[in-house]
Amino acid sequence: MPEFSGATAKLNLVEPKVFADYVLEQQTATNRLLSSGILTTDPIIQAQLLKGGTYVTIPTLQSLRGEAQTWNDTSDITVGNVDSYSAIAPQMYQAKAFGYTDFGQLSTGAPVAEQIAGQFASFWNIQDNKLLIAVLKNAFLNADLQAVKAYGMGTPAPLAAGDFIAALSRMGDVSSPQLTKIVLNSAAVGAMRDQNLINTIQPSNGGTPISYYNGIEIVEDDALPVAADGTTDAFIIANGAVAYGLANPENSYEVKRDSLGNGGQTAVINRRTLAMQIAGTSFTDVTKVAGLGYSAINASATSMYDLVGDPRNIGVVDYRFKIDKKFVVAGINTPKA
Template sequence: MAVQSGSQVSTRLSDVPIVPEIATAAIILRSLNSNAFVNSGVMIRDPEADAFLTNNLGGKTFAPRYLGPLADDEPNISSDDPSEKSTPKKITGGKNKAVRQSLNQSWSSMDLTNTYLGLDITTAITNQIGDYWNTQENKRLLASLKGIIAADLATGSPVMTVDVTGKTGADALFNAEAFIDAQTTMGDMASSLTAVAVHSTVYATMKKLNLIDFIPASEGRVEIPTYQGLTVIQDDAMTYVPAVTGDSPSPAKYYTYLFGRGAVALGVGTPKTPFAIHRDEAAGNGGGEEIVHSRLEWIIHPQGFSFGLEETPTLAQLETASNWTRQYERKRIALAALITQG
C-alpha cells in the first residue's frame, strides 16, 4: 500500500510490483531493440554463442572451430599414365576464440528519498537499465574494434586500416577517396560491406560535403542516412583520440568503421539471478533502502579474430592490441577502418 508522510504520498515497490522474470526480458529486449549495430545487421545473434552461455556446462571461453577456404592452386593435368599419382591438397582451419563476459551493475535508493520526492525511484531505475546495457554493449564492441585495429597497425603493414591523419587540410578529413581506399582493403569482397559507423564530428563533415543520402525506412516515418549505399550509424562513443600539443604533437584521430552484415557475433546468456531487488531495512538508521541488481552474460566478438584472455575483460583489455589475433584471411573479415582528423 502507499506510505503516508504528512500530506505527501510515496509509491512503494509493493504498490507497483516488479516481476524479475518480466523485468529481465524487458531489459534484454530494450537493449537489443535500441542498438543501432544490432538493427543495422552489423551485430547478429549467434545461436552457438547463445547456447554456450546457457548450457549450464560452464566454461570461460567459446572457441568454435572453422575451416578455411580451399587454396587456389592450379589443378592437375590428367594423363593416361597409371604411375603418375596426384598429391591431395589439404584444407586448413583453426579456432576463433571468444570470451564470456559476465557483467553486473547495481543501483540503490533510500526509502526516505522516495518519500520526499514523491517518486518510485526503483521503478525509474528499472525502466532505464535496458538503455544502460545498450550503452555498455556499444562501448565493449568499440573497445574490441579499437584493439583489433591497434593490432593491425602494430604490424607496420596494416591490411584493414587507412590512416590519413598525417595529411593536411581537406585530405586529412573524411573524404570519398579515403573511404574508397578503406573499402579496397577488402579487395573484391568490398561489395559485402553494408554499414559505416562514424563519430558525429565525422558525420558533420560528411553532411557539409553533401555526401549523405536519406532513404525512408520501411515504416515510412524515419529516414535512414546512407553513404555510397551503406547504412550510416552515428555514435559519439566511436573511438576518438584527442590532439596532442607540445614537443611531440599529433592530430586528433577519429575512427570510422566499415562493416559487412554479421561482422560481429553476439551471444546473450542468462545468469543464475539476472535481476533482483534487495532490501536493507537497517540502512538509513532504519529508514530502509532498496538495491536493484542487474546481471548479464555476453559474448560480443568480431568475426575472424581470437581474443587472448580467459577472464571477463575490462574495456582497457579489449583495447589492447596484443590481446587480439587475426585468424581469417583478410578478405573473409567484413571489417575495415578509416582514421581521419574529422
C-alpha cells in the first residue's frame, strides 16, 4: 500500500507531442499586496514564532501625553508616566505537500519536480495575499473600527472623489502613519479609468508604469472581492500598517520518497508558522486561536479583532462604494479561489 496518495499521476499531466515543447502552466495569480510594502516583517512577532504557543504578544508604548507644566522655583516638576498596551495576534501553523510519480514525469516529459521546487515560494506568497485580505475584511466587521476608520459601510454609494476624500479624513491630523497605497479590485480600477480619475506615471528607468488616484499609488489585486452588483471596497493603507512575522520550524522543508507506491513517487513537503495583524488591533479571544487559519477568518460573520491604543494610529481606511456592473466579469475579476 502506498505511503501517501495524491501525487501528480500521468493523467494529471499534459502529454505533449514533442516532450521538449512542454510548457509549464504559468502562475496567473498576482502578489502585489506583499510586494507593495503594505505587509512588513515585525521583529517582535518574528522573535516569538519559534518559542511555541498559539499566539504572540505585541507590546506597544503610547505617545507621550499631557500638558506642559509651568516652570518655576516654587513647585516641583511632576513626573508623567508612559502608557502602554499589548496586542494579541494568533500564531498560525501551515503545511503543504506536492508530489509526482516517477512514471508520470518520465513518460510525459513534464518537469514536475522543477515546477514544485521553483514555485513553492510563489504558492506561499499567494496564501499570504489571501490571508491579508481576509484579516482586513474581518477586522472591519468590528463596529468600533468602522466608526473611526471606514466610510460608506451602510448603503454604499457610487464611486465618487468626494467620498474618497471623506474616507481619507478618517486619519485626522495624524501624519504618521501616512496612507501611501490604495488596494483595489481591477473592476474598480476600470471604473476609475472610465471617469478619468487615474494618473499614470512612467518611471524614468523604463519600469512598469505606476498608477495613482488622488496622489495615492494603486495596488491592483482581484483577491479583493467585488460583488455582482458592483459593491466593493478600497483599502487605503500605510506602509507597515499590517504587522507580519514568518518562521521556518525544524524540518520545514522535506522530500519524502516512496519507492514502491504508484510505481515510485516523491513528495515535497513545506511547513511554516506565521502571524499577521493590523497594527492597533488585537485578537479578541485567545481561547479560540488554536488551529486558526485563513478559512476561519475569511468565513467568520463577526469580527475577531478589537481596537487597542489610539485608533488614529491605525494605518488602514476602508472605503466601500459601488461601480457599474459592466466592469464586473465573472471568473476574471471576481475573488480568486
